[in-house]
Amino acid sequence: MYAYVLRRLLATIPVMAVVAVFVFLLLHLAPGDPAAIIAGDYAQPADIARIRTELGLDQPIYVQFWRWLWSLLHGDLGVSIFSGLPVTRLIAQRLQPTLAIASGTIVMAVMIAVPLGVIAAWKAGSWIDRLIMVFAVLGFSIPVFVIGYIFIYAFAIALPLFPVEGYAPIERGIGPFLHTIFLPCFVLAILYAALLARITRASMLEILTEDYIRTAHAKGLSSRTVLVTHALRNAAVPIATVIGIGVALLLGGVVVTESVFNIPGLGRLTVDAILHRDYPVIQGLILVFSLIYVVVNLLIDLSYAVFDPRIRY
Amino acid sequence: MATTATGIEAAARRRPARFAEFARRNPTMLAGLVIIAAMAAVAIASPLIAPHPLAINPIDRLKPPSAAHPFGTDMLGRDIFARTVHGGRISLLVGFSVAALTTVFGTAIGLVAGYLRRLDAFVMRVMDGLMAVPGILLAIAFMAIASASVMNVVVAIAIAEVPRMVRLVRSVVLTIREQPYIEAAVSIGTRTPKLILRHILPNTIAPMTVQATYVCASAMITEAILSFLGAGTPPEIPSWGNIMAEGREFFELTPWIILFPGLFLAATVLAVNLVGDGLRDTLDPRIARRM
Numbered sequence: 001m002y003a004y005v006l007r008r009l010l011a012t013i014p015v016m017a018v019v020a021v022f023v024f025l026l027l028h029l030a031p032g033d034p035a036a037i038i039a040g041d042y043a044q045p046a047d048i049a050r051i052r053t054e055l056g057l058d059q060p061i062y063v064q065f066w067r068w069l070w071s072l073l074h075g076d077l078g079v080s081i082f083s084g085l086p087v088t089r090l091i092a093q094r095l096q097p098t099l100a101i102a103s104g105t106i107v108m109a110v111m112i113a114v115p116l117g118v119i120a121a122w123k124a125g126s127w128i129d130r131l132i133m134v135f136a137v138l139g140f141s142i143p144v145f146v147i148g149y150i151f152i153y154a155f156a157i158a159l160p161l162f163p164v165e166g167y168a169p170i171e172r173g174i175g176p177f178l179h180t181i182f183l184p185c186f187v188l189a190i191l192y193a194a195l196l197a198r199i200t201r202a203s204m205l206e207i208l209t210e211d212y213i214r215t216a217h218a219k220g221l222s223s224r225t226v227l228v229t230h231a232l233r234n235a236a237v238p239i240a241t242v243i244g245i246g247v248a249l250l251l252g253g254v255v256v257t258e259s260v261f262n263i264p265g266l267g268r269l270t271v272d273a274i275l276h277r278d279y280p281v282i283q284g285l286i287l288v289f290s291l292i293y294v295v296v297n298l299l300i301d302l303s304y305a306v307f308d309p310r311i312r313y
Numbered sequence: 314m315a316t317t318a319t320g321i322e323a324a325a326r327r328r329p330a331r332f333a334e335f336a337r338r339n340p341t342m343l344a345g346l347v348i349i350a351a352m353a354a355v356a357i358a359s360p361l362i363a364p365h366p367l368a369i370n371p372i373d374r375l376k377p378p379s380a381a382h383p384f385g386t387d388m389l390g391r392d393i394f395a396r397t398v399h400g401g402r403i404s405l406l407v408g409f410s411v412a413a414l415t416t417v418f419g420t421a422i423g424l425v426a427g428y429l430r431r432l433d434a435f436v437m438r439v440m441d442g443l444m445a446v447p448g449i450l451l452a453i454a455f456m457a458i459a460s461a462s463v464m465n466v467v468v469a470i471a472i473a474e475v476p477r478m479v480r481l482v483r484s485v486v487l488t489i490r491e492q493p494y495i496e497a498a499v500s501i502g503t504r505t506p507k508l509i510l511r512h513i514l515p516n517t518i519a520p521m522t523v524q525a526t527y528v529c530a531s532a533m534i535t536e537a538i539l540s541f542l543g544a545g546t547p548p549e550i551p552s553w554g555n556i557m558a559e560g561r562e563f564f565e566l567t568p569w570i571i572l573f574p575g576l577f578l579a580a581t582v583l584a585v586n587l588v589g590d591g592l593r594d595t596l597d598p599r600i601a602r603r604m
Contacts, residue, residue, distance in 0.1 A: 018443065026454055137590070140530075143541075144538070145537075145541055146557070152564070153564075252449030255453075259541075277457060282453075285450070286454055
């Protein structure tokens with residue numbers, strides 16, 4: 001077990017190393033002088049020269065990389081060009097809403113998608129199966145921000161149940177907090193649930209043809225018991241795997257949703273950073289988002305043993 | 314000669330029957346193809362249908378849908394119908410270009426990684442790293458350093474989509490390379506390039522085509538998202554994402570600015586996804602069971 005955890009932890013190092021190299025090269029692959037890009041469109045030559053020496057951009061590229069990596073490993077992501085604040089502080093300030101929406105979405109999506117996928121597989125070929133699959137394709141085909149605006153119109157303007165925009169931090173009480181994140185989570189959960197419902201249905205369909213399912217039915221167990229304890233439990237590993245892979249999609253969706261609902265999270269920070277061409281912030285954000293993806297997938301890999309006792313590390 | 318002529322006639326007679334069979338088996342795929350064809354026709358004919366997507370008319374600002382402006386107008390009095398009709402050009406262009414670019418590069422890298430074991434570990438670690446970055450962020454990052462242009466949008470989205478295509482093609486290659494006929498080809502001295510192109514590549518075409526349609530669908534959504542966030546197609550080009558981005562400010566008053574292009578985009582993406590599902594079920598029943 002410990003050996004497996006250690007091996008799995010070590011396997012994340014090359015992934016994050018690739019991300020780090022990519023993020024570093026991002027600025028250097030850009031056509032033109034990085035110092036001029038950072039200085040902006042209206043900079044004087046003197047400003048550009050000052051930025052070049054300040055950021056060490058006049059050094060050879062491998063020296064720059066080592067310096068950058070060294071400070072990265074010490075938790076230093078540099079300083080925002082636009083606000084002058086440390087990137088780590090900017091990210092820490094904005095982390096809560098993003099994590100709240102992402103985890104809320106996963107919970108909501110699983111609650112929607114797993115029952116739908118199970119029912120679709122159980123009633124495969126029926127109209128209810130078709131209906132659920134139509135939902136799954138639709139959820140995948142409508143851009144998240146279009147769903148977002150339709151829901152704002154329906155549930156915040158026409159029927160004022162939820163706020164149109166904004167975020168109440170959890171420190172202000174759990175009630176207002178849930179009230180503000182419900183709609184953004186629900187919007188994102190539709191996209192995520194579409195993905196999960198498809199995979200749940202597919203895994204269940206495969207498992208429902210197994211001999212032990214027939215045996216369970218033959219023993220006279222109720223359909224419910226067969227579906228939930230015999231079939232779903234075995235479908236849990238592929239479903240969990242797709243939850244992990246879907247985190248990349250989810251984090252992209254969070255960026256968009258925060259922007260629609262005007263929530264001050266990492267997504268808003270990303271959009272603001274693009275508008276100001278604030279490269280250190282963009283670099284830091286990509287690293288943080290990738291780290292979230294890698295950590296979630298690590299946890300999911302380790303969770304397989306919980307779902308399936310046959311798996312031993 | 315006579316036999317060929319009758320052969321052609323027979324084929325011509327069979328064709329409607331085959332079409333009816335296809336329509337019966339894949340009604341959703343047919344619906345998808347019809348929608349894509351209609352969208353493509355509208356996009357190509359857009360200069361004739363609505364010649365002035367950029368015409369500014371300040372008197373008619375933010376007007377609701379009417380006979381003169383079926384989809385209403387935006388804050389500059391531009392006709393949303395004309396803009397939406399033109400917007401299809403960008404979405405289809407981006408969708409199909411990204412699919413083509415991803416297929417070419419994804420397949421090339423996947424074939425090499427799958428067949429040449431020495432490169433495999435390195436290439437796949439790079440792909441794993443790229444896949445750890447959410448696709449939209451990867452595209453955003455690229456757009457942040459590149460100038461806003463449709464071509465850069467295509468490249469940015471393709472970079473994010475290539476790793477998945479590489480994985481898919483590589484996984485096919487890994488199973489094919491163990492087949493006895495590959496061993497036979499190697500033993501009679503077939504050179505590696507020919508072996509890859511003649512004996513391995515054709516096996517990847519079915520799953521690759523299915524994946525390419527999904528890439529096309531997701532690229533159209535990503536283009537809209539990038540433009541919506543202000544990191545995509547240059548704002549002066551009326552792409553669906555740009556039209557919707559301009560409608561954000563007045564959404565509570567004028568929801569049609571977002572709604573109509575949104576509907577067109579959703580319908581097009583849905584159509585491509587339906588074709589993808591249809592292709593998957595037809596080309597490879599084994600994937601159909603897995604998905």
